[in-house]
Structures are given as C-alpha cells and as structure tokens.
Amino acid sequence: MLTLLPAVDVRDGKAVRLRQGESGSETDYGSPLEAARTWLGSGAEWIHLVDLDAAFGTGNNRDQLREIVAELGDQVNIEMSGGVRDDDSLAAALDAGAARVNIGTAALENPEWTASVIRRYGDRVAIGLDVRGHTLAARGWTREGGDLFETMKALDEVGCSRYVVTDVARDGMMQGPNIELLRQVAERSDAKITASGGISKLDDLRAIEELSPLGVDSAILGKSLYAKAFTLEEALALVGK
Numbered sequence: 356m357l358t359l360l361p362a363v364d365v366r367d368g369k370a371v372r373l374r375q376g377e378s379g380s381e382t383d384y385g386s387p388l389e390a391a392r393t394w395l396g397s398g399a400e401w402i403h404l405v406d407l408d409a410a411f412g413t414g415n416n417r418d419q420l421r422e423i424v425a426e427l428g429d430q431v432n433i434e435m436s437g438g439v440r441d442d443d444s445l446a447a448a449l450d451a452g453a454a455r456v457n458i459g460t461a462a463l464e465n466p467e468w469t470a471s472v473i474r475r476y477g478d479r480v481a482i483g484l485d486v487r488g489h490t491l492a493a494r495g496w497t498r499e500g501g502d503l504f505e506t507m508k509a510l511d512e513v514g515c516s517r518y519v520v521t522d523v524a525r526d527g528m529m530q531g532p533n534i535e536l537l538r539q540v541a542e543r544s545d546a547k548i549t550a551s552g553g554i555s556k557l558d559d560l561r562a563i564e565e566l567s568p569l570g571v572d573s574a575i576l577g578k579s580l581y582a583k584a585f586t587l588e589e590a591l592a593l594v595g596k
Contacts, residue, residue, distance in 0.1 A: 356564075356567075356594050357574050357594040358400065358572060359400075359574055359591060360403040360434060360573060360574070361397075361399050361402060361403065361575075361577075362402075362403040362575050362576060362580075363387050363403070363404050364407050365404070365405065365407060365408075366407040366416070367408065369387065370385055387404075387416075387420075391423045391427055394587060395430060397586065398588060401431065401434060403434050403436065403577075404420055404423060404436070404453075406435070406437035408437075408438075409437045409438025409439075410436075412438070417447060417451075420435065421451045433455075434455045435448040435451070435456050436519075437457075437459075439457065439458050440460060440461040440465070442468075449479070455479050455480070456476075456481070457483045458472070458480060458483065459482070459485060463491060469510070473515055473516075477516060478516040481515075481516075481519050483518075484519065486536060487524060490502065491503055491506060503540070504543060507544055510546075511546065515544075516547060517546055517547045517549065518540060518546050519549040519551055520536065520537055520550060522536055531553050531555055531559050532553040533552070534563070538566060538569065541569035541571050542569060547571075547573070548566075548569075548572065549571075550563045550566075550571055550573070550574040551574070551575040552575075554579050555584055556579070556584055557585050560574060560593055560594060
C-alpha cells in the first residue's frame with residue numbers, strides 16, 4: 356500500500372504549484388494553511404510542506420510553515436522540504452514539529468554534513484533526488500549537481516533510509532510519473548523511495564504501487580489534486596487507506 360502525501364508548496368506566503376520546478380511559473384492556490392486543512396479533512400495521514408522561497412534562495416516562509424505545523428502537527432505527519440542546508444535550517448524544521456525533513460541541494464554541496472545528519476537523525480531525514488535524465492538538479496533546480504547513481508552510492512554508504520525522487524521534466528506537467536526512473540533507483544538501493552512528479556491520474560498511482568516490492572512505498576500528490584484530476588479521497592481509496 357502506498358502512503359500518499361498531498362503537497363503544499365509555499366512561495367511569498369501563498370500555496371502555489373510550479374511547472375518543471377521553474378521560478379516564475381507559479382499558479383496561486385491561496386492560503387497554505389487552508390490547503391493543509393483541506394488535505395487533513397480529506398483523510399491525509401501525511402502532508403508534504405515545501406518552502407519554495409528557501410529552496411530558491413529568495414527568502415523563506417518559515418512563519419507560515421510553523422503556523423501549519425502548530426495547528427495540524429498533532430493530527431497529521433508533516434514532511435518539510437526546501438532550503439534545508441545547514442544545522443540551523445534543519446533544527447528550525449525539526450523544532451517546528453516536522454516528522455521528517457527532506458534535504459536536497461545540501462546533499463550535493465556538503466556531503467560530509469549530510470552524512471552526519473543521516474547518522475544522527477536516521478529516518479527523520481530523507482534525501483531529495485531531483486533528476487533530469489540521470490543528472491541531479493541542484494540549488495532550486497537551476498544548475499546541475501552530478502550523477503544520480505554515484506550520489507546514491509555515497510548516500511547509501513552512510514545509511515540514507517529514504518529518497519524522494521522527482522523527474523524535474525515531469526513535475527507539474529501532468530504527463531505521468533517516470534516509472535523507469537523510479538524502478539532504476541529502487542533496484543539500486545535498499546532505501547525506501549517516495550515518488551514525486553508527473554502524477555496525473557489514478558492509473559499512475561496503480562503503476563507506482565506495482566513498484567512497492569522494490570521499496571517504493573509512497574507518492575507525493577501536487578498538481579493532480581489542485582487541478583482536480585482526482586480527489587484525495589479517491590486516491591486514498593485506491594491505495595487502501
């Protein structure tokens with residue numbers, strides 16, 4: 356069974372969705388807190404909460420994220436992502452009450468620090484692998500960050516327990532997930548895998564669920580929910596939760 360994580364991406368204090376992760380491609384969906392309340396009311400057990408300004412280096416929405424966790428964190432698990440690159444930003448996310456924190460760019464730019472927090476926090480830390488082809492995208496997806504499988508090998512060696520895998524070209528495009536990429540990542544690691552990007556219909560969830568024997572145990576839902584391609588209730592019913 357897949358765990359589903361509806362996403363709340365926050366930029367300039369608003370819930371937004373991007374196309375292919377590009378700054379400036381935002382579609383505004385209003386209040387992040389209201390979006391999170393909606394997903395909780397629809398049965399979500401996890402929410403994927405992203406600070407896009409922190410990811411792009413254009414500020415942060417730390418107060419808004421804290422507000423969401425303060426109100427809802429005792430009712431739903433919060434996974435926080437975006438701009439976590441050092442002890443202070445990681446501590447801020449964990450202290451706010453996040454059940455899990457995703458680290459992206461920092462895993463590429465500062466592998467020693469990343470190894471230390473993986474050892475310290477275990478499964479409370481996940482590594483985001485944002486991919487174009489087999490090349491990682493770094494710093495808010497604005498530049499290249501190295502080979503996917505070489506990076507995974509190094510992270511596996513220090514005990515990474517979860518990867519969040521996003522095909523940047525498909526993110527927000529409603530073109531379906533990159534099942535082959537997910538398969539390749541899962542086959543090369545014992546870590547659990549969260550699928551992200553491209554999900555556009557319930558059949559996409561069925562295809563991802565077929566990878567569960569390889570360790571793909573969860574999926575992030577973004578544009579598909581905001582565009583009303585299906586409801587969270589329908590998705591949860593499909594995966595049996």
